[in-house]
């Protein structure tokens with residue numbers, strides 16, 4: 751595990767964007783696993799800035815998003831389809847046919863999950879998986895549970911997750927109760943994982959995820975088992991790590 755801490759948001763975003771861009775530049779048909787939420791917004795902005803400077807083309811890349819809410823129209827401003835278009839896809843030359851996000855409105859959600867997994871399988875391994883971290887330790891929308899699911903599946907969102915994401919909606923009643931999410935098995939199969947966490951409110955969960963026991967109660971703790979995990983933290987998010995125990 752490689753942990754990097756940053757004293758400014760812009761340096762963190764530049765470093766994370768640099769890792770994404772480096773992967774696309776050095777991998778012939780790079781397969782990117784992409785994330786949503788507040789954390790990656792500045793990273794995508796930096797990627798777009800480099801794209802605008804002519805530093806990178808995504809023409810040959812393929813992307814898979816981690817998750818999508820169930821039952822909100824894909825053009826709803828808070829759907830992850832809208833998020834990705836707004837923050838990344840509409841600004842770069844990644845062909846629409848090569849961007850994959852689970853369809854939260856599929857008539858048969860289980861079939862949609864199998865379709866999504868088959869597409870990932872066909873594309874080969876994910877070269878770089880970008881991850882944020884939920885306050886309860888979720889990755890994608892894999893919530894704490896007795897057992898975690900390997901592939902893409904329908905998940906009931908934890909109340910704390912709905913409360914955390916209510917800031918993006920007019921009220922908590924509008925936050926969907928379910929989502930489709932890539933499973934932890936797929937996430938852990940990525941060749942490289944980049945976990946990005948910002949803010950003092952995540953300091954406790956960062957310490958649990960990276961230095962606590964490996965347990966399904968904190969799905970992000972499974973990342974400790976990954977051979978190529980790079981963690982980018984701002985100083986507040988890193989503040990509860992025990993420096994003497996850093997790997």
Ligand SMILES: N[C@@H]1[C@@H](O)[C@H](O)[C@@H](COP(=O)(O)O)O[C@@H]1O
Nearest residue numbers: 786787788789882883884890891
């Ligand atoms: N499903 C997403 C996750 O992929 C994200 O990493 C996490 C943290 O989000 P944020 O970056 O807004 O704190 O919660 C969301 O609900």
